Amino acid sequence: xxxxxxxxxxxxxxxxxxxxxxxxxxxxxxxxxxxxxxxxxxxxxxxxxxxxxxxxxxxxxxxxxxxxxxxxxxxxxxxxxxxxxxxxxxxxxxxxxxxxxxxxxxxxxxxxxxxxxxxxxxxxxxxxxxxxxxxxxxxxxxxxxxxxxxxxxxxxxxxxxxxxxxxxxxxxxxxxxxxxxxxxxxxxxxxxxxxxxxxxxxxxxxxxxxxxxxxxxxxxxxxxxxxxxxxxxxxxxxxxxxxxxxxxxxxxxxxxxxxxxxxxxxxxxxxxxxxxxxxxxxxxxxxxxxxxxxxxxxxxxxxxxxxxxxxxxxxxxxxxxxxxxxxxxxxxxxxxxxxxxxxxxxxxxxxxxxxxxxxxxxxxxxxxxxxxxxx
Amino acid sequence: xxxxxxxxxxxxxxxxxxxxxxxxxxxxxxxxxxxxxxxxxxxxxxxxxxxxxxxxxxxxxxxxxxxxxxxxxxxxxxxxxxxxxxxxxxxxxxxxxxxxxxxxxxxxxxxxxxxxxxxxxxxxxxxxxxxxxxxxxxxxxxxxxxxxxxxxxxxxxxxxxxxxxxxxxxxxxxxxxxxxxxxxxxxxxxxxxxxxxxxxxxxxxxxxxxxxxxxxxxxxxxxxxxxxxxxxxxxxxxxxxxxxxxxxxxxxxxxxxxxxxxxxxxxxxxxxxxxxxxxxxxxxxxxxxxxxxxxxxxxxxxxxxxxxxxxxxxxxxxx
Numbered sequence: 001x002x003x004x005x006x007x008x009x010x011x012x013x014x015x016x017x018x019x020x021x022x023x024x025x026x027x028x029x030x031x032x033x034x035x036x037x038x039x040x041x042x043x044x045x046x047x048x049x050x051x052x053x054x055x056x057x058x059x060x061x062x063x064x065x066x067x068x069x070x071x072x073x074x075x076x077x078x079x080x081x082x083x084x085x086x087x088x089x090x091x092x093x094x095x096x097x098x099x100x101x102x103x104x105x106x107x108x109x110x111x112x113x114x115x116x117x118x119x120x121x122x123x124x125x126x127x128x129x130x131x132x133x134x135x136x137x138x139x140x141x142x143x144x145x146x147x148x149x150x151x152x153x154x155x156x157x158x159x160x161x162x163x164x165x166x167x168x169x170x171x172x173x174x175x176x177x178x179x180x181x182x183x184x185x186x187x188x189x190x191x192x193x194x195x196x197x198x199x200x201x202x203x204x205x206x207x208x209x210x211x212x213x214x215x216x217x218x219x220x221x222x223x224x225x226x227x228x229x230x231x232x233x234x235x236x237x238x239x240x241x242x243x244x245x246x247x248x249x250x251x252x253x254x255x256x257x258x259x260x261x262x263x264x265x266x267x268x269x270x271x272x273x274x275x276x277x278x279x280x281x282x283x284x285x286x287x288x289x290x291x292x293x294x295x296x297x298x299x300x301x302x303x304x305x306x307x308x309x310x311x312x313x314x315x316x317x318x319x320x321x322x323x324x325x326x327x328x329x330x331x332x333x334x335x336x337x338x339x340x341x342x343x344x345x346x347x348x349x350x351x352x353x354x355x356x357x358x359x360x361x362x363x364x365x366x367x368x369x370x371x372x373x374x375x
Numbered sequence: 376x377x378x379x380x381x382x383x384x385x386x387x388x389x390x391x392x393x394x395x396x397x398x399x400x401x402x403x404x405x406x407x408x409x410x411x412x413x414x415x416x417x418x419x420x421x422x423x424x425x426x427x428x429x430x431x432x433x434x435x436x437x438x439x440x441x442x443x444x445x446x447x448x449x450x451x452x453x454x455x456x457x458x459x460x461x462x463x464x465x466x467x468x469x470x471x472x473x474x475x476x477x478x479x480x481x482x483x484x485x486x487x488x489x490x491x492x493x494x495x496x497x498x499x500x501x502x503x504x505x506x507x508x509x510x511x512x513x514x515x516x517x518x519x520x521x522x523x524x525x526x527x528x529x530x531x532x533x534x535x536x537x538x539x540x541x542x543x544x545x546x547x548x549x550x551x552x553x554x555x556x557x558x559x560x561x562x563x564x565x566x567x568x569x570x571x572x573x574x575x576x577x578x579x580x581x582x583x584x585x586x587x588x589x590x591x592x593x594x595x596x597x598x599x600x601x602x603x604x605x606x607x608x609x610x611x612x613x614x615x616x617x618x619x620x621x622x623x624x625x626x627x628x629x630x631x632x633x634x635x636x637x638x639x640x641x642x643x644x645x646x647x648x649x650x651x652x653x654x655x656x657x658x659x660x661x662x663x664x665x666x667x668x669x670x671x672x673x674x675x676x677x678x679x680x681x682x683x684x685x686x687x688x689x690x691x692x693x694x
Binding site for chain 1: 423426427428429430447448451452454456458460461462463464465466467471474475476477478479480481483
């Protein structure tokens with residue numbers, strides 16, 4: 001039995017080496033994807049394009065503007081005294097936020113009256129508007145407090161002490177969304193590429209007629225499946241390692257855990273993903289439909305039900321239950337733990353057990369769908 | 376256990392279509408057994424059932440003493456199978472293909488190197504071990520495929536149209552291999568379109584629409600099946616004559632062949648022959664065509680095949 005599995009694995013490796021398409025799917029596409037995702041996927045919104053209509057033109061208003069710019073959250077694109085220009089810039093999409101400083105602003109401040117600054121936000125891009133609004137609140141708290149401090153000092157008084165919240169954020173102190181996203185990207189790439197790689201193998205044998213030849217020999221279905229999976233497991237793991245290295249070295253993703261933990265979780269997730277591809281390939285028996293179905297079957301669950309982008313906790317109950325059988329969800333949880341927390345195996349062993357069980361189930365399914373006979 | 380293959384009342388049905396319709400036959404050990412028939416006659420299906428690749432709908436088939444429906448695993452160890460499709464891996468080299476099929480058959484070590492040498496010698500591919508199989512000419516591919524299917528020295532070798540599309544020279548070599556296997560005691564079960572090939576078999580089963588229409592040695596088939604004398608008529612523009620020839624009462628069938636006809640008479644008596652001959656000459660004279668050849672010929676396998684299928688078709692048409 002071992003010799004037959006070995007013969008299958010050896011033969012499959014030769015196919016891989018001789019077919020540049022396989023190597024292309026295996027290595028070029030993942031590198032391309034990690035670069036693309038790494039640079040493009042960034043939910044941290046700063047440098048919000050801002051327009052300011054300054055009708056006061058005083059020292060106070062200029063100070064306000066320079067403080068606003070210094071924070072790094074807002075980038076002043078338009079500075080004018082005409083309200084119409086702000087309106088136009090908002091409509092043209094050149095700015096997301098328009099601020100209005102009315103004339104008399106500095107007088108109101110010096111008299112100790114409540115000065116008003118108007119703000120208009122572009123709600124068509126709700127993400128930017130939301131962050132912009134939050135940043136404005138933060139900025140104004142700080143700004144108000146500085147004015148207060150100044151007037152107290154004018155009268156030689158100490159400003160009153162106010163309680164402050166001092167949060168300490170663990171694992172990702174700067175709350176960079178990129179740190180949160182990169183493990184998800186590694187999961188997505190591994191899932192999709194693995195399934196696509198194996199989706200061609202069984203179908204190719206059916207199309208060529210070599211499957212019939214294999215069926216006429218004593219080789220058993222599970223030997224065919226295992227033999228085919230072995231070389232692809234090596235490729236799939238290399239892929240994940242390439243993605244992980246790129247994430248760490250190019251995008252500065254912290255790596256707190258152990259490489260061994262990464263390898264072993266990756267091993268079982270890869271086999272599961274490869275098994276999905278080979279099962280689809282065995283059922284459809286034709287290369288083109290097999291690669292298309294594999295793409296969808298591997299991408300949708302790992303995109304939607306893995307906590308990658310969309311939090312599962314806010315989904316309706318049926319979808320939450322459905323997500324329970326998605327291996328990408330468990331792998332992502334483990335990867336985030338390994339990369340960002342560095343806590344070991346004890347932190348995720350239930351997820352790990354699920355992954356191994358899934359792995360055996362999918363291999364059994366693939367073997368069942370590789371018939372000992374044809375019709 | 377005396378027979379290599381034993382089949383009784385075997386049926387394979389796909390929906391309403393009977394690919395194999397209740398056939399029974401047996402194959403002796405060491406025989407070269409031929410399957411002759413048109414495409415879709417059920418030859419390949421029967422072979423696939425015997426090899427344990429396809430399961431029968433009903434009936435019994437035993438191969439090398441094992442039941443094809445229940446013990447296909449055991450059968451697969453005893454047989455070799457090569458189909459009309461090219462079944463090697465064409466992106467592997469000659470040597471890699473041999474190595475792979477040997478691995479699947481648990482052949483390794485010294486036995487592997489010995490078998491490797493044998494197969495290369497047999498298929499005349501020595502010196503081409505490193506060549507990618509895709510680049511080999513068709514005949515060599517088939518020889519290599521044959522070599523890969525006999526690595527494990529099977530008791531019974533099933534060949535499904537192994538020489539389709541192969542040039543005559545390569546076909547001759549192919550048959551030399553088959554004869555040498557037979558000498559070593561291998562039973563060979565072969566299907567083919569080529570009459571000259573099937574003629575080499577010890578017995579032939581003629582399949583038609585899922586049934587076995589005849590099963591005899593080639594000599595007996597030629598002796599027994601056709602009831603009348605065969606006249607070979609070769610002449611210029613023979614097609615214009617066929618309507619007139621059909622009116623002659625002594626003639627049973629006319630089959631186009633070459634630049635003329637094979638005419639089968641009602642019986643083998645001399646009177647029938649003489650009267651038919653004179654009537655044919657008269658028709659030729661009237662139409663101003665001079666015959667190149669008009670002679671009696673012994674029945675060939677092709678005559679038998681065409682006659683048998685023709686009369687079976689007439690029966691189905693009548694019914």
